[in-house]
Every structure is written in structure tokens, then in C-alpha cells.
Amino acid sequence: MLVVGQKEEEEGKVSVRSRYLGDEGMKDLNEFIDAICREIRTKEIRKIEVTE
Amino acid sequence: MKITLKDGSVKEYAEAMRIIDIAKDISEGLARNACAAELDGKVVDLRTVVDGEHALNILTFNDEAGKAAYRHTTSHVLAQAVKRLYPEAKLAIGPSIDTGFYYDFDCPPFDREALDALEKEMKKIIKEGEELEYFTMPREEAIKFMEEKEEPYKVELIKDLPEDSVISFYRQGDFTDLCAGPHLMSTKGIKAIKLISSSGAYWRGNEKNKMLTRVYGTAYTKNADLDAYLEHLEDIKKRDHNKLGREMELFATVDVIGQGLPLLMPKGAKIIQTMQRWIEDEEEKRGYMRTKTPLMAKKDLYVISDHWNHYKEGMFVLGDENDPNAEVFALRPMTCPFQYYVYKQSQKSYRDLPCRYGETSTLFRNEDSGEMHGLTRVRQFTISEGHLVVTPEQIEEEFYGCVDLAKYCLTTLGLQDDVTYRLSKWDPNNKEKYLGDAEQWDKTQQRMREILTHLGIDFTEEEGEAAFYGPKLDIQAKNVYGKEDTMITIQLDFALAERFDMFYIDANGEKKRPFIIHRTSIGCYERTLAWLIEKYAGQFPTWLCPEQVRVLPISEKYNDYAQKVKAALSENGILATTDERSEKIG
Ligand SMILES: [Zn+2]
Numbered sequence A: 001m002l003v004v005g006q007k008e009e010e011e012g013k014v015s016v017r018s019r020y021l022g023d024e025g026m027k028d029l030n031e032f033i034d035a036i037c038r039e040i041r042t043k044e045i046r047k048i049e050v051t052e
Numbered sequence B: 001m002k003i004t005l006k007d008g009s010v011k012e013y014a015e016a017m018r019i020i021d022i023a024k025d026i027s028e029g030l031a032r033n034a035c036a037a038e039l040d041g042k043v044v045d046l047r048t049v050v051d052g053e054h055a056l057n058i059l060t061f062n063d064e065a066g067k068a069a070y071r072h073t074t075s076h077v078l079a080q081a082v083k084r085l086y087p088e089a090k091l092a093i094g095p096s097i098d099t100g101f102y103y104d105f106d107c108p109p110f111d112r113e114a115l116d117a118l119e120k121e122m123k124k125i126i127k128e129g130e131e132l133e134y135f136t137m138p139r140e141e142a143i144k145f146m147e148e149k150e151e152p153y154k155v156e157l158i159k160d161l162p163e164d165s166v167i168s169f170y171r172q173g174d175f176t177d178l179c180a181g182p183h184l185m186s187t188k189g190i191k192a193i194k195l196i197s198s199s200g201a202y203w204r205g206n207e208k209n210k211m212l213t214r215v216y217g218t219a220y221t222k223n224a225d226l227d228a229y230l231e232h233l234e235d236i237k238k239r240d241h242n243k244l245g246r247e248m249e250l251f252a253t254v255d256v257i258g259q260g261l262p263l264l265m266p267k268g269a270k271i272i273q274t275m276q277r278w279i280e281d282e283e284e285k286r287g288y289m290r291t292k293t294p295l296m297a298k299k300d301l302y303v304i305s306d307h308w309n310h311y312k313e314g315m316f317v318l319g320d321e322n323d324p325n326a327e328v329f330a331l332r333p334m335t336c337p338f339q340y341y342v343y344k345q346s347q348k349s350y351r352d353l354p355c356r357y358g359e360t361s362t363l364f365r366n367e368d369s370g371e372m373h374g375l376t377r378v379r380q381f382t383i384s385e386g387h388l389v390v391t392p393e394q395i396e397e398e399f400y401g402c403v404d405l406a407k408y409c410l411t412t413l414g415l416q417d418d419v420t421y422r423l424s425k426w427d428p429n430n431k432e433k434y435l436g437d438a439e440q441w442d443k444t445q446q447r448m449r450e451i452l453t454h455l456g457i458d459f460t461e462e463e464g465e466a467a468f469y470g471p472k473l474d475i476q477a478k479n480v481y482g483k484e485d486t487m488i489t490i491q492l493d494f495a496l497a498e499r500f501d502m503f504y505i506d507a508n509g510e511k512k513r514p515f516i517i518h519r520t521s522i523g524c525y526e527r528t529l530a531w532l533i534e535k536y537a538g539q540f541p542t543w544l545c546p547e548q549v550r551v552l553p554i555s556e557k558y559n560d561y562a563q564k565v566k567a568a569l570s571e572n573g574i575l576a577t578t579d580e581r582s583e584k585i586g
């Protein structure tokens, strides 16, 4: 899940909440895209490390 | 008398003794926990009187056979409770099973309230702590005994036994059951019990017989173990694909469409599409050629393939078979003969082989509607099917390639540790069910055995599970309830190339019969989806998620930016949505 508000819009960022790590903090949108594209391409099976 | 125990120690006694008394002599604790025993490798009752020289192992709940005796005794307690509360109920059978026990009764079904009442009565019986008493009767007398008790199912069971049999019974207080044992010494040995559910089951598992009421239960020696098992059952229920898959809107079934004909909803269809694209690309990398062949054919095709003889009741037949002027078709139950005709479109030389054909193939199988279940027992499904036409010299390498592809698919999905391998052989006592002769079968089975051993694969062997045209490697997985299903199969076929007159020209210019390998990469997609739902409890790996990213603006003001982010994600092939509810995110 990507949460976006004023700060994110101004800086071209997104706040990442994943089911694997929970709150991952603000990230550059392009960096996020690179990371998730790699995860999809390599068909990674990530461990869920948080319980929400 | 001389007894050698499992730890190698030796006990000597002056006279013959019951095993339970030997256990007491060893230790009171052991006697308390004893459930059954192993005498010279054979499971026996604790009441067995031993004399002479023997190897003895006292079994407790921690041994499989001990656990089975413990739970089987609990099933007798259940039957006793049922007879007390429902004297009209007739007793059928009540064995122990992997997860506990069941007992079948001829009586109306039980609801939860009735099960709770039975459970209470069982606890009372356990508290009464009656000894179980073993006795025997000649067959005729035993039949009379059960006739007098008005237990027709027991009478039928006894009548199935040979004339000269001695029939054994166990009695506890007011209850007697026909039983071979072994059993605990007394009902007070039972500690933690739970009746799980009640469902219908046919007498002797035959749908032509009466539907009985089956009660499932389980029993443990410790409350904590029972609680852990019940918690595990709750977790299973949450994962059950037939429940969770519907809740997640991955699939649905509709009465007016039919049983075993699930609708894949947008999210479920997306997951299957992702898998199909992946498998098709992977097969292409491994030298497969794609075909797209008809979903039905004239009856004539199935006559040649012998499906008409061996599998007709499993096919949907279109047209009136009894009208000599009608064209009769059947929906295909497999793709094999279609791909054989792809092969036969031109003459092949040994240099053209192996020919690896793959097809994302929709198939139809007419199974009993009572058997239909979620995405795993269906009448129409789509499978990553394929046939390899190979020379005899290529069998090992190509078979290896198929196993390697299957293992790659399982590993990518994270399922590699959840499967077992089974070599499915023919049934030599039922030869007319199969094509080919004993020599062909033995030779091919031996060849598969060697390949599997060479690959370092641990496998079991099972008679009577082969296809009618050859033996197969079945890759088996269990669903959340522990029920085993075949996910992937790789079959070696020595028969059908001849029936379809397929050949290739060898290096000497001579016509030769090829072998055919029938195989799937990941099996049928619906079933794989069911398996993934249960494996991941619906939390799929990102690459399989129908929704990979959700963008959430913290207020309406940022909807435009959220749309921009979503567009950038979609542009990169990421499955994204926005969630523009106006409420604030905390
Ligand atoms: Zn019994």
C-alpha cells in the first residue's frame, strides 16, 4: 500500500506500508517502482515479518 | 518364559503372563500409559497372554499403533454414548484414522447441539471407567448374537467372514461391539476428547447403499495437545480454498450454470493468466512448440485412442449415439490424440525428434456431481498439457527434462517441499483395463524406476494407478484437510504411437515407432490456484497478486497525485489501484 499526502506530492515520494515489513517509511517513487519490478520479475517469495 | 524388550533388556518369568502384567512389572507408569503392544513385530492387545520366547515392545500414545488403539477405544465410547441417547441407532463401523477416529451410525444426522450432548455422555462413560472385556464366539453364534441385538450392519460384517472364523468382541459395561481390537484396558485411560463434525457417508463407501451418519472425533492424552489440534483445525478452515477463494472473490459457483463449473472472477482469472503466461514462456525457453487444437472431436478419434472403450463414462458425448445417421462428438477429456495429429502432418526423421508440443488446454471430464468441490473437483479445467514424441534413446533425457520443469515450477511457487512423488503402476491382476502386455509394462516401469533413482527422487510405488496406456510419475500434494491429490503427472506411453500409426525415419532410413511422454508443467490451473490459496492463506507472493499495489491518498486533495502514482505503476506493468475514499488515514 502506498500512502500519499502533501509531503509525498511535493517531493515526488510515496509512503510504503507493506504486508511484509509493515511501515517502510517514505521512498522515492522511482526507487519503489524499481524494487517492486525486481520482486515481480524474480518471482520472489518474501517472508511476512510483521504481524499487523 | 523369556521376553526381549525393545531396549535389548531381557525379562524372565516363571509362567505365562498377560502383556499388561508384564508392563506393570516393568513400571506402573508404563502400564498406565500402555495402549497396545508389538509382539514379534505384530500389533497385539495388552490382554494377550504371552508364553515362550518373544520380542516385546509396549506401545503408548506416542507410537502410531498405540495412538490408533487409544482412538479406536474412544470410537467405542462414542458408539456407547450414541446407543444410550439414541437406542434406535444402528452401528456400522468405527475405525481410528490419522487425525482421530470416526463411527458410522444408521440414524438421523447430528447437529452441533447433539454432538455436544454426545460428548458429555462420553465423558460420563470415561468417568465410569469400565474395563474393556475381550471375548469370542463361533461365527454362527455371533450372527445370532448381533441379530438379537438388532444390528443388521454387524450381522452383514460377520457374514462376510469365512464360515470357520472365530468372532471377537469387546464389552465395556452396557455396550458390546464386534471388534478385532486392540483396545485400552479400560475407558478411564482416555483423557481429552472432542467430537469434530457429523456428515453423511455411504455404507461401505458405495453410493448405491444407504447414507449413514458419520461422526468424526479425536482424542489426545493431554488437553494442551487437543487444544493445539483444535487451533490447527481453525487455521485450516480459514485457509480452505473453497471458503477463502469465494470470500476473496477469486471464484464462484452458480447453480444454474452447474456443479463443478466454477466461474473465475476477475481476480482469480488474473492470477491464472499470470501463471499461464509464465508457464508458456518457460516452456518456450525449454524448446516446446505451442499448439491450439479443438475442444471436441468426432467419436471416431476416441475409438482409435481407445478412450471410447476405456473412458467413455468420463466424457461428455454430443449427439445421439444410437442414431446411425447422427454425427456423434465428444468434448475432449485430454489433448493427446489432437497433438498426435499435429505430429502426423508431416513425415518426421530422427533429426526432428524430440518433438515437444505444449498447449494451454481446456478439458472436460464428466464426474459424479456429488464429487464436485471448489476448484479441485471440477468438470471443466485448463491444464498446461503437452506431449513429447521421442526416440527410445531420448527417453531418459526427455523424462528428466519434464521432471526438471515440474520441479522448477513447484520451486517458483514455493511448493517444492509440500509434494511427494509416486510411481503409478498398472494392476497386473486386471490386465484387460490396460493396453500392452506384461513385458512392456514391466520393462517401462523398471525404466522409470531407474530414471527416478538416478534423479535422486524419493518415491513410493502404487499398483493400479497407471493410465491405461502406460505408467506415470505422479507428483502428489495434500490439501489443508490432508486429502491427497495429484498435481502434476508425467507418463511414459509405449502404446498409443502404434494405435495412431505414428513413426519416424531412423538413421538407416527405416520406419520406427516413437515413445510418447504425456506431461504437465504445473498441472491444472484451477487446482494450482486452490493449492496456492491454501498454502499462502490468500496472501500470494507479489508476482501472483491480482492487486500488487494500492495507492491511498490521505484526503481528496491528493487524488490527482494518487492517480499520477498509479499511472506510473501501471506504465511499469504493476497491477495497481487507487482507494479514494475521503475518510482520513490515521
Ligand atoms: Zn472396534
Ligand SMILES: [Zn+2]
Residues within 6 Å of the ligand: B334, B335, B336, B387, B518, B519
Ligand atoms: Zn496425453
